[in-house]
Amino acid sequence: MNITSRPVGLFYGWFVVAAAFAITFIGFGSAYTFSAFLVPLQAEFGASRGSVSLVFSLAGFLYFGLGVLSGPLADRWGSRSLAVVGMVLVGLGLALAGMARSLTEVYIAYGFGIGLGVGLSYVPVLGTIQRWFIRRRGFASGIAVSGIGVGTLAMPLLAALLIESFGWRGAYFGLGGLAVAVGAGMALLIVNNPRDRGLEPDGDPVQVGGQFQPLKGFAVAAAIKSSRFIGLYVACLFCSFGVFVPFVHLVPYAMDHGVVPNVAVYLLAVIGFGSTAGRFLLGGVADRFGRRLTLLAMYVGMAFAMTIWLIASDPWLLMVFALIYGVFYGGWVALLPAVVMDYFGGRNVGSLIGILYTSVAFGTLIGPSAAGFAYDLSQSYTLPILASVCANIIAVVVFAGTSRELHARDQ
Template identity: 65%
Template sequence: MTIQSTLAPRSIFHGWFVVAAAFTVMFVGFGSAYTFSAFLEPLQRDFGASRGSTSLVFSIAGFLYFALGVISGPLADRLGSRPLAVVGMVVAAIGLAAASAAHSLVEVYLAYGLGVGLGVGCAFVPALGAVQRWFVRRRGFASGLAVSGIGLGTLAMPPLASLLIAAIGWRGAYLVLGAIVLVLGGGLSLLIENDPKDRGLGPDGDPPRELSGATNAGGASVREAVRSMRFVGLYLSCLVCSFGAFVPFVHLVPYARDHGVAASSAVVLLGMIGAGSTAGRFFLGALADRMGRDRSLIMVLIGMALAMAIWAIAQDVWTLAAFAFVYGVFYGGWVAVLPTVVMDYFGGRNVSGIIGILYTSVAFGTLIGPTAAGFVYDINHSYTLPILTSAAANIVAALVVVAILARSGTHAISIAKR
């Protein structure tokens, strides 16, 4: 008994294992999804499709993995996050494997679009919601660390996919990606647990007796949250922002190829978004804990708009690389800060369900934005209009958050503290 009590304080807080598991789920899930830019030209060529119709493959997947949170989030609040994360990784792996056997673009819509979309959607919000419950003081940092898996996945997976496509074709590449998702994502998601109280702990590893009110158990009901002006404002902000937020993930590589950049260098540009995104999730997530998370949300939205302005004038690989990295920093900050703002405003009791409903706004933007950009290109062979529209959308999204703060003050609503 004495030895156990002596060693226990030195053990690693299990919340960090939850963060590591969420990181892995996002690394392989979103990393595989964001390889699509490397597959766009081979799919377009083999199926004789337009750039807009081929882009719809990604948009279907993106719509589903954000929209499904409205179902997977509340289920995670009731059933636990682990089973949903495991099932999601298995479904995503099956979707990638099925895409390798597709004989038409419609079959790619069904296999990749539905498989990856449903799989990542099943795992994403539950894993992210679980992380929020394990931390209070370091929530911004922990959330940023978890979602940095998306950034590193975007950095590592597209170049890997490009190498695989060159070596074994796009069909073989999808098979390998499916195996990676199954083994790494499915395996590590077993470490996810829903709540520290199940281990007799409080957030941040504090013993329950030391919490003194710093608890994640209370908060708004889903009905209370979604009827509040803060939620309505966040929803509108995310909806407007997401129309352009994912355009670079689909169209940066073909844009670079159109401007004479070699295929190998063009794929690295997508990795630069991942590198910047990783930095943004680490540093802006931690910075948000100090300067205020809602104010940080305004900052990252404005930063995304300014980065889009760089893209609008970029003509060579170095300027495109600068855009990719800067955009990645602020995009990563957006992904890291947003769920922490939700937790601050509405508490932890139904955080997964509330995040899931909020992300339906991102789903609609993702469905429309990249596909619309592709069809605009098909019409006038230029990305200028979609890029400038994306920049304007981010400015509008930032102004919406400013309006939220002006209406309700800068502190979290009291219901989140109950």
Template identity: 65%
Template sequence: MSSKPARPGPRVFYGWFVVLAAFTVTLLGFGSAYTFSAFFEPLQREFSASRGATSLVFSFAGFLYFGAGIVSGPLADRIGSRPLAVVGMVLLGSGLVLAGAARSLTEVCLAYGLGVGLGIGLSYVPVVGAVQRWFDRRRGFASGIAVSGIGVGTLVMPPLASWLIGHLGWRMSYMLIGGLAGVIGAGVSLLVVNDPRERGLMPDGGPPGSPLRRAQPEGASIRDAVLSRRFIALYAACLLCSFGVFVPFAHLVPYALDHGIPPSSAVWILGAIGIGSTAGRFFLGGVADRLGRQASLLAMFVGMALAMGIWALSTQAWQLVVFALVYGLFYGGWVALLPAVVMDGFGGRNVGGIIGVLYTSVAFGTLAGPSAAGLAFDLTRSYMLPIAVSAVAGMAGACLIAVACRSDIFGSRRSSRGPDG
């Protein structure tokens, strides 16, 4: 008596492998970048540098990894995300290794800035753009998981770097982190597939022609998108907000050290941003799918600005942990929602290129914000001025988003699945 062969179980939708690859790339890329706060004091001591000069290393890298999206985004739309992600991860690892061998702060700035900056710049926008194409109904949730790698990286990598520095020194630590990030990142990038149609699928896993799935929209050209009022409002809001967004990543550890908090505890405070950020990316993206992604994005702008007020009043470790958790929550939601809002507004045909242009606003803010904060500290011996400016700039960005939502600038594209398309 022969038994019937067991039916194979349902295959996992390949879009989740793309999400996994994006998660790992963002974890290694941004996690490596945000170890800079752990290296801040050793670099400053090694090269007898001011905080303004030292923080310029981070600002230069940040400018490149967001600014490079204007090139990598359109390239990904044309040639695919996978090769760019692989090259980006190799560049990132090489830059960290070369930073460990640097003989001056200028060489650190060039190696770290060009390697980490271009490495993330070539990989981040392409992999995040690819995720947007694989999902429709659950786009906010999938995007949130993909970029939650940044939060996990912020939680794990700075404490790891601090431990390595204590045992191996800052030079060998940079080399070890660079080698691991380059090899693992390049390997996992091979999982990235640019579009579900390359696998004979539709967004969310439906087969071609499925009545439950609509075809991937063609979407706007980059020129039409960039010249639209919707994009201009979003760009201006991100530009204002980003002046302060990355100040904590460069200066929270030095701030904690100034208030007598031990270095090991100070690095874990930075890691608390990663905890909050991971929660924001995992949960707020899914909530935004139900409540409306544009309105949720506005809440992220307001939340980050208000969190700066907590930082201004914090002098003890537990207070800084509260700030880091709250700030991380809204920062994580902000990062998760931006690509989804772009996809909602402009479609999938050029989503990588449009996200890349949008992120140049963040690049300019990142170039100015952390380095200006360091210069302000050198002049005033206090972080109160940069914290206050960061809060005001964030609220100004929130006001722009509020006006845009009120005038329905963001409301022209809608779908059948929810309130905001």
């Protein structure tokens, strides 16, 4: 007869979730302030909207693309040290961007600081969350990545206040200090695996005298050749061409339609509010009704929201778009890591999430900057918004086809 011992007090997995929340809050919150800086950077350096947008695209390409390296490193060495270094790099990159004397220097400082910093921390902490939870994996992942939503809600407003008070350079210095103090400090709470603390996932009782079984899951080579992974990858690739366009261009779009800057930046906060709600609520819904079908609904929802943006010109309709888009975008981000864990197991989850996010990296590199250059040519955002709608529709078709086939095969 096995004797079990039940951990006393709050399950440590929730401290890991809190650390992941703080890291995503700081990392992505800092990145998504960029729309508030776009017009000041244009004015400072006399640059086109497309060339300034490329700053964000380069950073996004790096922080999503670097997961292909940081994920395997975290699987081998753990996530804590990578997350600490990443948050320090975010702070340093923001501070150096505040000292930049040319747009090229902003590319280097912001692109590499935010890009490398978030890239070293994001995928590793998401992979860690998947190991700490089984039954409540979607909910825990939703809380962890809701830091992105809360960061999108709070950080652009903070950036706008800092820009108004201290100018864009002073704002970057302030955000950099916050990144190091909060982000790196909270990263120290991360523990890579519940077994490192003698615990089981979800806080289940530990078998006294028993031995932990090795983590199960696919080998990386086998996983990435599977129809499941290919379907996920292609759907994410198409979706990502449009998914980050609002984070760069919604504020200048609103200003082009007569919305004053201080009100326009609130649209990012509305996306953040909707995103936070989506991450908290839809992760739990997916745990109950199925993460595969819920992820499909996220692609449909983002396509629908983009059609609203296509016809929106007044502040209220723009806020409706921002709220709806935020909910479905937030759910998409929350569900991707959990679906990877569901499909392929925990043995190489960090590596597989990192490889999957290279699709998001390529989409982020192309989408926001292409939207900016399209605006420079036509003085309109109609074409890039319409392209974003079409990209999400393609993602729906790809993911629906592969998931339907796989569901039938699994029966």
